[in-house]
Amino acid sequence: MIGRLSGVLLEKNPPQLLLDVQGVAYEVDVPMSTWYNLPASGERITLFTHLVVREDAHLLYGFGTDDERRAFRQLLKVNGIGARTALSVLSGLSVAELAHAVSLQETARLTRIPGIGRKTAERLLLELKDKLGADLGRAGAAKRETPATVDITSALLALGYSEREAQAAVRQLPDGVAVADGIRQALRTLARG
Numbered sequence: 001m002i003g004r005l006s007g008v009l010l011e012k013n014p015p016q017l018l019l020d021v022q023g024v025a026y027e028v029d030v031p032m033s034t035w036y037n038l039p040a041s042g043e044r045i046t047l048f049t050h051l052v053v054r055e056d057a058h059l060l061y062g063f064g065t066d067d068e069r070r071a072f073r074q075l076l077k078v079n080g081i082g083a084r085t086a087l088s089v090l091s092g093l094s095v096a097e098l099a100h101a102v103s104l105q106e107t108a109r110l111t112r113i114p115g116i117g118r119k120t121a122e123r124l125l126l127e128l129k130d131k132l133g134a135d136l137g138r139a140g141a142a143k144r145e146t147p148a149t150v151d152i153t154s155a156l157l158a159l160g161y162s163e164r165e166a167q168a169a170v171r172q173l174p175d176g177v178a179v180a181d182g183i184r185q186a187l188r189t190l191a192r193g
Contacts, residue, residue, distance in 0.1 A: 002060060006046040012038060015087065017062070019047065028062035029083075031072075031090035036164065037064050052083050059083060067095045078127045080120065088115050089124075094167075102128045149173070152182040156190070165190060 005028070007021035014035055019026045028047060030038075039045060047062035048069040061083060063069040068090055075086035092113035093101065101109040102125055110121035149170050156166035169186035177185065 002049050002051045004046065004048055005062065007044065009038065009041050009043055009045050012041060015091070019045070019062075026060055028060045029087060030062045030064075031068065031087050032092075032164075033090055033094055034062065034064040034068065035091075061087065063090075065095070071095045071098055074128060075124070078124055080123065085115055085120075088113055092116075092163075101125070105129070148177060148179050148182060151179045152177075152186055155179075155183050156186055159187075161190060 005019055005021050005026060007019045007026075009017060010020050010025060011018040012035075015029050015032065017028055017030060017035075017038070019028055028049065030047070034047070047064065048066050049063070050061045050069055050072055052059045052061065061072065063072065072083075072086050072090060075081050075089055076083065081089075089098065089110070093109070097109075100106075105125050107118065107121045107125060110116050110124060111118055116124070152173070153163075153166045153170050156169065157163060161169075166186070169189045170182070172189055173182050173185055
């Protein structure tokens with residue numbers, strides 16, 4: 001099993017990248033959560049990886065954090081969820097958001113992800129409920145959104161910003177910010193970006 005790769009980022013073609021590790025170039029598929037945090041081509045990066053061996057291919061998936069890789073592996077254990085669907089889930093939700101959605105059994109949050117219908121979302125929530133345990137529960141508890149950040153994110157989405165833009169702006173807010181102040185500060189951040 002290939003567990004981690006460190007090397008020079010050669011090419012970026014979403015969702016795939018080409019990583020040169022001492023003269024060997026690996027094609028690695030990554031979720032968008034990892035993609036948005038990639039440096040420019042030519043820079044050194046380290047990815048946690050998961051190798052899927054099929055009859056017709058060996059596919060390598062990469063993640064910016066070990067929590068993302070653990071979440072990916074938990075998703076693969078769900079009946080009917082393949083690597084592409086698991087990658088879509090992690091592209092649509094951060095690990096903390098996934099843990100939060102599972103703990104609150106939020107079907108609607110999962111159905112917003114392309115390729116996830118109501119039945120698949122319900123199966124995901126049911127099967128992950130007991131399996132997340134210490135694995136994702138720890139990550140979700142450490143990074144759980146406060147009610148204020150949820151309200152600020154919702155307000156930004158209602159104003160027409162994408163979920164990625166809204167989350168990036170909310171991450172820059174200080175802890176314990178009030179909703180109204182948070183919205184103003186996030187709008188200033190988005191206007192600058």
